[in-house]
Structures are given as structure tokens and as C-alpha cells.
Amino acid sequence: MRVAGIIVEYNPFHNGHLYHLQKTREITNADIVVGVMSGNFIQRGEPAIVNKWARTKMAILNGVDVIFELPFAYACNSAEIFAYGAISILNQLGVDFIVFGSECGDIDKLKETAKHLAFEEDDFKSSLKSYLKEGYSFPKARELALIKTCKTNIEFSSNNILGIEYIKWIYRLNSKIEPFTIRRIGASYNDPNLTQDTYASATAIRRNINNLHAIKNKMPSVSYEILLEEFESGRGPVILEDYFKLFIYNAIVVPDFLKNKIDVKEGLENRFEKYIFNSPSAKNLLENVKTKRYTLTRLQRIFIHAIVRNNFDQKALLSITPYVRVLGFNYKGKEYLNKIKDKIEYITKLNQQWLKNPQYKELLELEIRSSMLHALQYKDFHKYLQTEFKSSPIYISSRS
Amino acid sequence: MRVAGIIVEYNPFHNGHLYHLQKTREITNADIVVGVMSGNFIQRGEPAIVNKWARTKMAILNGVDVIFELPFAYACNSAEIFAYGAISILNQLGVDFIVFGSECGDIDKLKETAKHLAFEEDDFKSSLKSYLKEGYSFPKARELALIKTCKTNIEFSSNNILGIEYIKWIYRLNSKIEPFTIRRIGASYNDPNLTQDTYASATAIRRNINNLHAIKNKMPSVSYEILLEEFESGRGPVILEDYFKLFIYNAIVVPDFLKNKIDVKEGLENRFEKYIFNSPSAKNLLENVKTKRYTLTRLQRIFIHAIVRNNFDQKALLSITPYVRVLGFNYKGKEYLNKIKDKIEYITKLNQQWLKNPQYKELLELEIRSSMLHALQYKDFHKYLQTEFKSSPIYISSRS
Known part of the structure; x- marks a missing residue:
């Protein structure tokens, strides 16, 4: 079979x-x-x-x-x-x-590319480290290190990234699954x-x-x-906007409700604090908070995790x-x-x-x-x- | 003046x-x-x-x-x-x-009546104690003890009760305020x-x-x-029903969200648990949870306190x-x-x-x-x- x-x-x-x-x-x-x-x-x-x-x-x-x-x-x-x-x-x-x-x-x-990521060869590792030192976020530093050390030239678009990650885990888990794209x-x-x-x-x-x-x-x-x-x-249809009131509710009743939460670093909670009580919609709030490092997708996950109270240890x-x-x-x-x-x-x-x-x-x-x-x-x-x-x-x- | x-x-x-x-x-x-x-x-x-x-x-x-x-x-x-x-x-x-x-x-x-309450004369106190022992709630036991020990015959209706409480506190605070009704x-x-x-x-x-x-x-x-x-x-108009979703939200994300909360005793949280996820409205939920001791008004306050996260020490x-x-x-x-x-x-x-x-x-x-x-x-x-x-x-x- x-x-x-x-x-x-x-x-x-x-x-x-x-x-x-x-x-x-x-x-x-x-x-x-x-x-x-x-x-x-x-x-x-x-x-x-x-x-x-x-x-x-x-x-x-x-x-x-x-x-x-x-x-x-x-x-x-x-x-x-x-x-x-x-x-x-x-x-x-x-x-x-x-x-x-x-x-x-x-x-x-x-x-x-996945092989590089899976086993993090020495040149990749040291390159990654130096990009991190320069202040790049982990995903960006990893992308730059890959571009530098990996011979293939690949666009880091969303489905390529997912595909690379699938294959990486096939390698890491020593799985016999054969990948096709x-x-x-x-x-x-x-x-x-x-x-x-x-x-x-x-x-x-x-x-x-x-x-x-x-x-x-x-x-x-x-x-x-x-x-x-x-x-x-x-x-x-259930949409993100439906959760806006619950997000605001959390901000009202839980002091520092975003502090030390999953993926919330670099004072992101302060950016939220600045806009949270005067934004007319979730979309508007997240657009206001958005930075180069904190993309909309990343912020949306932080938003959902806050509502679901997801504190699962990510490692x-x-x-x-x-x-x-x-x-x-x-x-x-x-x-x-x-x-x-x-x-x-x-x-x-x-x-x-x-x-x-x-x-x-x-x-x-x-x-x-x-x-x-x-x-x-x-x-x-x-x-x-x-x-x-x-x-x-x-x-x-x-x-x- | x-x-x-x-x-x-x-x-x-x-x-x-x-x-x-x-x-x-x-x-x-x-x-x-x-x-x-x-x-x-x-x-x-x-x-x-x-x-x-x-x-x-x-x-x-x-x-x-x-x-x-x-x-x-x-x-x-x-x-x-x-x-x-x-x-x-x-x-x-x-x-x-x-x-x-x-x-x-x-x-x-x-x-x-207020004087009795304010200074809790001996016969009132002992009567109160015995009604409490019989299993009456504090307000009910107090009412029964008052009826028994206080010569006046007064209906314990909501505004009479409030009025008595006003006067009681005037006495207790040694206030010079003169009350009229x-x-x-x-x-x-x-x-x-x-x-x-x-x-x-x-x-x-x-x-x-x-x-x-x-x-x-x-x-x-x-x-x-x-x-x-x-x-x-x-x-x-803002009405209680507007808060129903927030109440359910609390029940979903906070384990035992009513336990040890203000005025929640005698396993009331278990009564809530029984009905909370299958009641179509706040009104219906509270009607289901209601008991002789826990009147609708009392339950409504518990409901609001849960949403506001009121943990103020009542004493x-x-x-x-x-x-x-x-x-x-x-x-x-x-x-x-x-x-x-x-x-x-x-x-x-x-x-x-x-x-x-x-x-x-x-x-x-x-x-x-x-x-x-x-x-x-x-x-x-x-x-x-x-x-x-x-x-x-x-x-x-x-x-x-």
C-alpha cells in the first residue's frame, strides 16, 4: 500500500x-x-x-x-x-x-537548502551567528546565512520556506518519507x-x-x-476582527498581558500599549504595531495566542x-x-x-x-x- | 448653609x-x-x-x-x-x-432596627448565631434575628433594607447626619x-x-x-446580556474562574459549571444557577465581578x-x-x-x-x- x-x-x-x-x-x-x-x-x-x-x-x-x-x-x-x-x-x-x-x-x-538547515554546517553556523550579531531577526539572519553559504539560489517565499522546513524535519527525524514538490x-x-x-x-x-x-x-x-x-x-465566516473585543478585554483586565508572552520581545508590548486603546479595529491596531521584524502574520499569531492564553513552551x-x-x-x-x-x-x-x-x-x-x-x-x-x-x-x- | x-x-x-x-x-x-x-x-x-x-x-x-x-x-x-x-x-x-x-x-x-444592627445587642447577637447554626444565610439569619429581638415589625423590602443600612452606618460612624425618609x-x-x-x-x-x-x-x-x-x-443602552460572551470567555480561558471569588461559596462554582457552556443567554444561565440563597441580584454581582476581575477584600x-x-x-x-x-x-x-x-x-x-x-x-x-x-x-x- x-x-x-x-x-x-x-x-x-x-x-x-x-x-x-x-x-x-x-x-x-x-x-x-x-x-x-x-x-x-x-x-x-x-x-x-x-x-x-x-x-x-x-x-x-x-x-x-x-x-x-x-x-x-x-x-x-x-x-x-x-x-x-x-x-x-x-x-x-x-x-x-x-x-x-x-x-x-x-x-x-x-x-x-534544507540539508544546510538540518545539519547546520560549520560555515552556515558561523555566518548565522554574525548576522544575528548585526541585529537581524533569527529568520532573516538564517535566510541571509543560507544565501551566503548555500550554493543554491532560492527565493524565500512562504511556500518555499514551508517546503524547506518539511524537508529539514524529514532529515532531522531520520524519516523515510520521500518529498515531492x-x-x-x-x-x-x-x-x-x-x-x-x-x-x-x-x-x-x-x-x-x-x-x-x-x-x-x-x-x-x-x-x-x-x-x-x-x-x-x-x-x-469567523474572522480575526471578531476577536478584537476579546483582545481589548485582555488588555483591560490583565496587567502587562503581553509581557514575556510567546514571541513578544524587544519591547513589542510597549508598541501595543501605545495603540491598543485607540485603534478602531484589529486590522488598524496590527498595522500600527507592525515593524520590519514583526510582520502582520507574526503579530496576528501573537494576537491569537493572547486570546487563547497559549503559554506552551515553544522549545x-x-x-x-x-x-x-x-x-x-x-x-x-x-x-x-x-x-x-x-x-x-x-x-x-x-x-x-x-x-x-x-x-x-x-x-x-x-x-x-x-x-x-x-x-x-x-x-x-x-x-x-x-x-x-x-x-x-x-x-x-x-x-x- | x-x-x-x-x-x-x-x-x-x-x-x-x-x-x-x-x-x-x-x-x-x-x-x-x-x-x-x-x-x-x-x-x-x-x-x-x-x-x-x-x-x-x-x-x-x-x-x-x-x-x-x-x-x-x-x-x-x-x-x-x-x-x-x-x-x-x-x-x-x-x-x-x-x-x-x-x-x-x-x-x-x-x-x-438600625440601632439593633449597629450595636448588635446581646440578645440579637445570640439569636443571630443560632439562626446561622440552623443553616440560614447571613442576611436571612440577620433578618430573622431582628424580627425576633427587635420590637418593631418591619418588612425587609429592598429600600427598607437600604435605609436601615444607611442609618446603621450613621450610628457606627458617629456621624451627625440626620436621616429622613x-x-x-x-x-x-x-x-x-x-x-x-x-x-x-x-x-x-x-x-x-x-x-x-x-x-x-x-x-x-x-x-x-x-x-x-x-x-x-x-x-x-448597555445591558447585562452584552457581557455574556465575556463571561463565557473567562470560563473558557481561566481554570476555576469563580473559585474563591467574592461571595462565591457553598459550591456555587459547581452550579455555574453545570450550566455555563449550554445556556443561550446570561438571563437563562443565572436563572438556572439561582437558588433561595443566591438571588438573581447576588448572582448578577458575581457575574459582573468575574468580568471586572474584582478581587477587592470585602472586609x-x-x-x-x-x-x-x-x-x-x-x-x-x-x-x-x-x-x-x-x-x-x-x-x-x-x-x-x-x-x-x-x-x-x-x-x-x-x-x-x-x-x-x-x-x-x-x-x-x-x-x-x-x-x-x-x-x-x-x-x-x-x-x-
């Missing part, structure tokens, strides 16, 4: 994602494609527009065989930590391949504009989320229908092995899950037993908290606050 | 309040009437429907000469603590009289219904706050106009002397304030100097926090979060 893994957010599932899925089967000739998916908050530090259960349904109905959860602590984090979480889960599952989109589309280039088609990851093209970035779709007519042809019809159903039931995240939790599957996925169940312990239904497991306790508590805070934005939130304990994985026996 | 004090909430200022004010002048023949008014949260554990600045304007335009602030820590609290705060401020001001409304309207009866006219304090009568309880008015036509004739036109202006500017409140802060005044009030300024230190404009005063620091911080949380419910809250530091007392030189 050939198994391919993909690392996804599906926020929401669009035509570009379908292309990625088809290419994954084509390149790897896999019998099974499993996805590791961000939960209710995504890597860019935003809430997912609809919750993970709806997005799992989209994924399975569009042909992914199993969806596993990337825990909040990893999903809503830097490329390095996000990648570690995803690769660690796929490695536990023992998948044979991963296929990811990148701007460069050249796996050899990405591998070479495809060049991303259509709009780039961050292109905020919708065109006539049937391919659009998830970012562009989210920005136009209230213009349903405009986004309809950018995604498979099942995605669109699920999106509609979620919105009509008051379970979305510890890279040394523990995350839990494996099934969110949904189809008939083929069911067979696959049956086959692996003797080899690997995975969560299907969350219960107190899992929460007592010291290895997973903190990750799961954070996951539950973040899910409750996603649900808090739904119209009838009292019906959904306890969804984590009530939900079983989504099973779809056929592609209907 | 004869000075009368009144203790008010004006939420909002209605015809019954005007009657009380006129009677106060009539009975005491006072030159000056000063009011001590609840700020942005009221004794029943609810936000004021419009903020203290708007309500101060109502008061001054309706003829009160000066409005002083009853700090949040006292205002949003039990009758005993509320009364202590108010009497302590009026006593510092050296007013000659207080006039309050009560259901019984008989000052001698109220005085006699008038029988409340029209609807009772808690009557939730509006009638054709031009007198209605503040509770009834608040319940019909969105039916502006129905409440218009229950209040002086200046009150109505100020109310309208506040609503049209998005600064109200300490009865031994410190609260600050005196001017919220507004008219021409006569200005003269009065000039006259007393050598005798008593009062706050006009809040600044860091006052906040550094160790005697007032905690009270003021709580006041500011509660004001910010009131403002957080306005449409353009970012314009009002720092109002406490920007506002000067309201001065109205003539009655319009």
Missing part, C-alpha cells in the same frame, strides 16, 4: 487544492492520500473561516482519504514549528511520500485579488468571503455548499511527539485506519482518558480551548462550545 | 427621582442638595444603561447641585457595603441630612411593568428601554433627551475611607465645592497623582477598569476607553 501525505489548511478548500490532490496521486501513484490539516486556527494567525469539521467534510468529499488534526499549538505557529508538527505526525503514520506546492517547484534546490499554479499564496481565473488563493477567497457570487467558481461545488450551510447556520514543542487524531475519512481511509491501528495509537473520539495522558494533556487542552473560542463566534454558540467532546470523526462512505 | 445628601443611581433619572429631590428640599429646607451616585455599574449587579457622565448630566439638569461618585467597589455590592460607601462619603462632606425613599416611610421604625410613591422598586402612571420604577423603564415611546412620559424631558442622544451615539472595604470624586455640579454646587475645599480633599480630574495615592489606588484602578468595560460595549469603543482620564466634571451654569 503506497501512502502519500499532504499538509493542508483548506481554508476553504478550493480548485488549487483539488489540483494539488490530483497531482499528489499522479506523482506518487498512491493508493491512499492522507492529509494533516490545521484545526480552527491557521498558520497565519487567523481563525479558520469555518471550523475543522466542516473543512474535514470538504476534504473527504473532494477525495482526501483521511484527515488528521494538526494541533493548535503547531498549526498557529511559525513555519518551523508548523512543519515539525505536520512531519512528525506523517512520520508516525509511516507515509511513504509527501507532496507540497512551492513557488520554485524544484525539489533538489529545496532539499539542498509541484509548482503552485495560478495566484500566489498571498495574492489578495480575485481574477476571472478559476484558481484563486485562499487569502483572496477569504477576503471576498461575503461576495459568494465571486468565489463560487473558485472551488468545487461541494466546498461551496458546505461553506453556504455553515454560514446559514451562523457558524461563520518543548520541537522535542515532543504530537498526538495523532482522526477528524474524518472515507471508505478507503477506514481500511487504512484499520490497517495501521496495531502500529500506532490514534485518537478517534476525544475523552477524559486522552486528556489524562500526560504526553498529550497540554496539547489537547489548548486544542479544546481554541475550539471553544472559535465556537464562541457562532450565532448560537452555546450549542457548539462542547463540540470537541461530542464530535466523532466524519465518515463519508462514498463520494456521493 | 444647610446641606442635604441623597444616595442615587439614576438609571435613568425618572419622575420618581424628581419627586424625591423636591421632597428632599421641602423636608430639610436645604440650600444645597448633593448626590452620591453609582458609576457605570449599579447595585443590582448590572451595567448602567448609559454611563455615569450622561447620568450626571441628567441629575444636574434636573436640579441636583453636585454629583459625587460612589466607587464601583461599593456601588456594585451588597446593601451593607453600598450603604457604607455612600454614608462614608456624605459624612466626609459633612452634610446635615439625608433623605431616602423607603417602603415603610417611618423613620423611627427604621432607626430602631419618604414613602416611595407609584410602582415599587422591583415592579417590572409600565403602567399609564407617570411614575415607573427604574427597573420597569430599563426593561422597556427599546420602547422609547412608552418610557417617554415616565421621566423629565431632559432625561429623555440625554438618553436619546446616548443611544443615537452608540453609547447604550477591607468597610474599614477604609473611600475617595470623594466630583462628577458634576451647577452654579450653586460650584460655590459649595469652593467652600468645602479647605476642609476636604476631593478629586476633580483623575490623574496619575491620584492613582499613586496608596489609600485610593485600588479603588480607582477598579473604577477605571469597570469604566473601560462599560465603554467596551459602545459602538465606537476605541473613542471612549480612556474617558476616565480625559473627562472633567460636568459643569452646567444654569438649568438649560
Whole structure:
């Protein structure tokens, strides 16, 4: 049985994602494609527009065989930590391949850069050190050191960076996963504009989320229908702005609420303090606070972490092995899950037993908290606050 | 100069309040009437429907000469603590009289009961002890002990209780203030219904706050106009339900968020836990949690204290002397304030100097926090979060 893994957010599932899925089967000739998916908050530090259960349904109905959860602590984090979480889960599952989109589309280039990062050869290390001394932030210093010491010339765009991180962790974890990349088609990851093209970035779709007519042809019809159903039931779209009041609330009732928090350094809390009580929106606040080092995405994650009260030791995240939790599957996925169940312990239904497991306790508590805070934005939130304990994985026996 | 004090909430200022004010002048023949008014949260554990600045304007335009602030820590609290705060401020001001409304309207009866409470004569004390042993809550045991040992027969209705507490503190503080009472006219304090009568309880008015036509004739036109202006500017009506999401938020992110909090005893936190994540509204939640001992009003205060993060030592409140802060005044009030300024230190404009005063620091911080949380419910809250530091007392030189 050939198994391919993909690392996804599906926020929401669009035509570009379908292309990625088809290419994954084509390149790897896999019998099974499993996805590791961000939960209710995504890597860019935003809430997912609809919750993970709806997005799992989209994924399975569009042909992914199993969806596993990337825990909040990893999903809503830097490329390095996000990648570690995803690769660690796929490695536990023992998948044979991963296929990811990148701007460069050249796996050899990405591998070479990743090798440098994974084993930090001496010249790279000393170069990194000197850039850090010059005052560059760690990611920037690392990029500059790579450019200087690594022969390949690669653009440090968001998907290239993620791809390099995936491969780095494959090397570091001594994993047998074989990585493939495809060049991303259509709009780039961050292109905020919708065109006539049937391919659009998830970012562009989210920005136009209230213009349903405009986004309809950018995604498979099942995605669109699920999106509609979620919105009509008051379970979305959930956006960053919905959390602004809660952020301000924290600033009011918790003295120094950002001090010594994850990734808050260099007096960033003072920049927040300057703008927090006179900004009309989260967008405006974060634009005001933004600096070269603190990009919008980084600030958004700090914003979300403050609300979720995420105090997880960030270094510890890279040394523990995350839990494996099934969110949904189809008939083929069911067979696959049956086959692996003797080899690997995975969560299907969350219960107190899992929460007592010291290895997973903190990750799961954070996951539950973040899910409750996603649900808090739904119209009838009292019906959904306890969804984590009530939900079983989504099973779809056929592609209907 | 004869000075009368009144203790008010004006939420909002209605015809019954005007009657009380006129009677106060009539009975005491006072030159000056000063009011001590609840700020942005009221004794029943609810936000004021419009903020203290708007309500101060109502008061001054309706003829009160000066409005002083009853700090949040006292205002949003039990009758005993509320009364202590108010009497302590009026006593510092050296007013000659207080006039309050009560259901019984008989000052001698109220005085006699208050005397018992103030000095807790031996038979009362032992009776109280035995009722407590029988399992009654403190207020109920005290009521039963009073009925048993005090010759007067008095109904323990909300305004009688407040009146008794006022007089008790006059005795305890050895104050020279002379108390008067008038029988409340029209609807009772808690009557939730509006009638054709031009007198209605503040509770009834608040319940019909969105039916502006129905409440218009229950209040002086200046009150109505100020109310309208506040609503049209998005600064109200602020209601308890507006805080429901913040309460749930606290329950999600703070483990045991009610444990050992003010007035939370006898496993009340477990009752909350049972209902908190499946109740559709604050009203529904509190109705579910309600018991004989934990009345709705008491639960509402617990609800507000949780949101404001009020951890003020409740016993300490009865031994410190609260600050005196001017919220507004008219021409006569200005003269009065000039006259007393050598005798008593009062706050006009809040600044860091006052906040550094160790005697007032905690009270003021709580006041500011509660004001910010009131403002957080306005449409353009970012314009009002720092109002406490920007506002000067309201001065109205003539009655319009």
C-alpha cells in the first residue's frame, strides 16, 4: 500500500487544492492520500473561516482519504514549528511520500537548502551567528546565512520556506518519507485579488468571503455548499476582527498581558500599549504595531495566542511527539485506519482518558480551548462550545 | 448653609427621582442638595444603561447641585457595603441630612432596627448565631434575628433594607447626619411593568428601554433627551446580556474562574459549571444557577465581578475611607465645592497623582477598569476607553 501525505489548511478548500490532490496521486501513484490539516486556527494567525469539521467534510468529499488534526499549538505557529508538527505526525503514520506546492517547484534546490538547515554546517553556523550579531531577526539572519553559504539560489517565499522546513524535519527525524514538490499554479499564496481565473488563493477567497457570487467558481461545488450551510447556520465566516473585543478585554483586565508572552520581545508590548486603546479595529491596531521584524502574520499569531492564553513552551514543542487524531475519512481511509491501528495509537473520539495522558494533556487542552473560542463566534454558540467532546470523526462512505 | 445628601443611581433619572429631590428640599429646607451616585455599574449587579457622565448630566439638569461618585467597589455590592460607601462619603462632606425613599416611610421604625444592627445587642447577637447554626444565610439569619429581638415589625423590602443600612452606618460612624425618609410613591422598586402612571420604577423603564415611546412620559424631558442622544451615539443602552460572551470567555480561558471569588461559596462554582457552556443567554444561565440563597441580584454581582476581575477584600472595604470624586455640579454646587475645599480633599480630574495615592489606588484602578468595560460595549469603543482620564466634571451654569 503506497501512502502519500499532504499538509493542508483548506481554508476553504478550493480548485488549487483539488489540483494539488490530483497531482499528489499522479506523482506518487498512491493508493491512499492522507492529509494533516490545521484545526480552527491557521498558520497565519487567523481563525479558520469555518471550523475543522466542516473543512474535514470538504476534504473527504473532494477525495482526501483521511484527515488528521494538526494541533493548535503547531498549526498557529511559525513555519518551523508548523512543519515539525505536520512531519512528525506523517512520520508516525509511516507515509511513504509527501507532496507540497512551492513557488520554485524544484525539489533538489529545496532539499539542498534544507540539508544546510538540518545539519547546520560549520560555515552556515558561523555566518548565522554574525548576522544575528548585526541585529537581524533569527529568520532573516538564517535566510541571509543560507544565501551566503548555500550554493543554491532560492527565493524565500512562504511556500518555499514551508517546503524547506518539511524537508529539514524529514532529515532531522531520520524519516523515510520521500518529498515531492509541484509548482503552485495560478495566484500566489498571498495574492489578495480575485481574477476571472478559476484558481484563486485562499487569502483572496477569504477576503471576498461575503461576495459568494465571486468565489463560487473558485472551488468545487461541494466546498461551496458546505461553506453556504455553515454560514446559514451562523457558524461563520469567523474572522480575526471578531476577536478584537476579546483582545481589548485582555488588555483591560490583565496587567502587562503581553509581557514575556510567546514571541513578544524587544519591547513589542510597549508598541501595543501605545495603540491598543485607540485603534478602531484589529486590522488598524496590527498595522500600527507592525515593524520590519514583526510582520502582520507574526503579530496576528501573537494576537491569537493572547486570546487563547497559549503559554506552551515553544522549545518543548520541537522535542515532543504530537498526538495523532482522526477528524474524518472515507471508505478507503477506514481500511487504512484499520490497517495501521496495531502500529500506532490514534485518537478517534476525544475523552477524559486522552486528556489524562500526560504526553498529550497540554496539547489537547489548548486544542479544546481554541475550539471553544472559535465556537464562541457562532450565532448560537452555546450549542457548539462542547463540540470537541461530542464530535466523532466524519465518515463519508462514498463520494456521493 | 444647610446641606442635604441623597444616595442615587439614576438609571435613568425618572419622575420618581424628581419627586424625591423636591421632597428632599421641602423636608430639610436645604440650600444645597448633593448626590452620591453609582458609576457605570449599579447595585443590582448590572451595567448602567448609559454611563455615569450622561447620568450626571441628567441629575444636574434636573436640579441636583453636585454629583459625587460612589466607587464601583461599593456601588456594585451588597446593601451593607453600598450603604457604607455612600454614608462614608456624605459624612466626609459633612452634610446635615439625608433623605431616602423607603417602603415603610417611618423613620423611627427604621432607626430602631438600625440601632439593633449597629450595636448588635446581646440578645440579637445570640439569636443571630443560632439562626446561622440552623443553616440560614447571613442576611436571612440577620433578618430573622431582628424580627425576633427587635420590637418593631418591619418588612425587609429592598429600600427598607437600604435605609436601615444607611442609618446603621450613621450610628457606627458617629456621624451627625440626620436621616429622613419618604414613602416611595407609584410602582415599587422591583415592579417590572409600565403602567399609564407617570411614575415607573427604574427597573420597569430599563426593561422597556427599546420602547422609547412608552418610557417617554415616565421621566423629565431632559432625561429623555440625554438618553436619546446616548443611544443615537452608540453609547447604550448597555445591558447585562452584552457581557455574556465575556463571561463565557473567562470560563473558557481561566481554570476555576469563580473559585474563591467574592461571595462565591457553598459550591456555587459547581452550579455555574453545570450550566455555563449550554445556556443561550446570561438571563437563562443565572436563572438556572439561582437558588433561595443566591438571588438573581447576588448572582448578577458575581457575574459582573468575574468580568471586572474584582478581587477587592470585602472586609477591607468597610474599614477604609473611600475617595470623594466630583462628577458634576451647577452654579450653586460650584460655590459649595469652593467652600468645602479647605476642609476636604476631593478629586476633580483623575490623574496619575491620584492613582499613586496608596489609600485610593485600588479603588480607582477598579473604577477605571469597570469604566473601560462599560465603554467596551459602545459602538465606537476605541473613542471612549480612556474617558476616565480625559473627562472633567460636568459643569452646567444654569438649568438649560
